[in-house]
Amino acid sequence: MTARRDPEATRTAILDAAEECFIARGLGETSVSAIARKAKVTKSLIHHHFGSKAKLWEEVKQRRFAEYAERQLEMLEQSEPEAGLLKESLSLYFHFLKANPSLVRMVTWMYLEEDEECIDMNRAVLEGGTEAIRQGQEIGQIRDDVDPRFLLFVFLAIAEHWFQFRNTVCSHLEIDGSPEERDQTYFETMTKIFFEGVLPREPKPEP
């Protein structure tokens, strides 16, 4: 049976409802009443557990971001600096974002709010990615005439930006096919460009 009082479940319900609202409409256009309605609790209870709307938003971000960092670090740990590592990482990251669209929106809200939190969690992920690229450079898998940190940024950009703007751009360019096909085609395209560039391949020397 369900306990008549379960503060932990209540907290979770509030966090879930808040996350949904904040990610959809942002801090300013989300009211505490709306969150309370969705979580089926009273407004006062939200203030009791979280203090204020701003603090609630912080906790929502912390929770989701901590989970993100955890999974990313798992990914980095289990990967080894072998051939194809970067290709696999790009694929993993792309499909991770695909499965977590709310994360992309959350990071975007944080950008617009000039949020400086979550630094410590994200730093570990970014540093891990940088280190992986540096190792790839050392074993000759990755060109070594670029700063691994900026290379990592390009890596992140081509994946994240897709999930930010795929709907807008696809409707403008009248790109056909199912969303699934579009994601797949973009992934293949951006993989080619990321690894080989847009310049035509030099013709193989055929003596």
Added chain:
Amino acid sequence: MTARRDPEATRTAILDAAEECFIARGLGETSVSAIARKAKVTKSLIHHHFGSKAKLWEEVKQRRFAEYAERQLEMLEQSEPEAGLLKESLSLYFHFLKANPSLVRMVTWMYLEEDEECIDMNRAVLEGGTEAIRQGQEIGQIRDDVDPRFLLFVFLAIAEHWFQFRNTVCSHLEIDGSPEERDQTYFETMTKIFFEGVLPREPKPEP
């Protein structure tokens, strides 16, 4: 002397103030009163000229976006499908965004609000870019085994994403140097990757 009444100047003052507020804080966290204060007019005057807060935001976006589209189409027209066209376009676009940071924020707000307006203006720009790439493929300057529309997206992503997240990422990765240097280094890196890819160059055959 200045006219005691100048509705056109008033409209412009309101639009300028509104743009500043909306871009900084978004629709939900900007109040009409704040815009009125900044524009040095009364709140009622804003409703007189624009009807509602939402309509004002629409006009702000329209105005800025129209200017953007105009400049981009100028760029596209004056460029010819010669060697180095794509390189020059990438540089132009990068420095255009660098000079117009508010545009990046505006597009991002529109993404979060799932704004479907401004389609017609942007479509022309995107189609122009696609056509330019297609021509580059025909004359052999650009690899032709990828859809030009997705290639264009990668092009946009690596430029736009930088201006969205450079501050956050640079502070996390403790990238040193002035903002100017950072922009320059990133530009060089992403240019290399975009054109040549991250894989090491094949050693030139030296017979």
Added chain:
DNA sequence: AGCACAATTGACCGGTCGGCCAATTAATTC
């Protein structure tokens, strides 16, 4: 049983919100 405490509720607060309206003032038209 009784106590202490946390969870939960509903009533309520001052303030701000977007928007409306009637009155005033300046420019335009005839």
Added chain:
DNA sequence: GAATTAATTGGCCGACCGGTCAATTGTGCT
């Protein structure tokens, strides 16, 4: 110069905002 129209103002409204508070209810401890 009177009439008309548009720009501009200040006052006002009901709704909703985030947040507080006192009271109630369930839970666990002793």
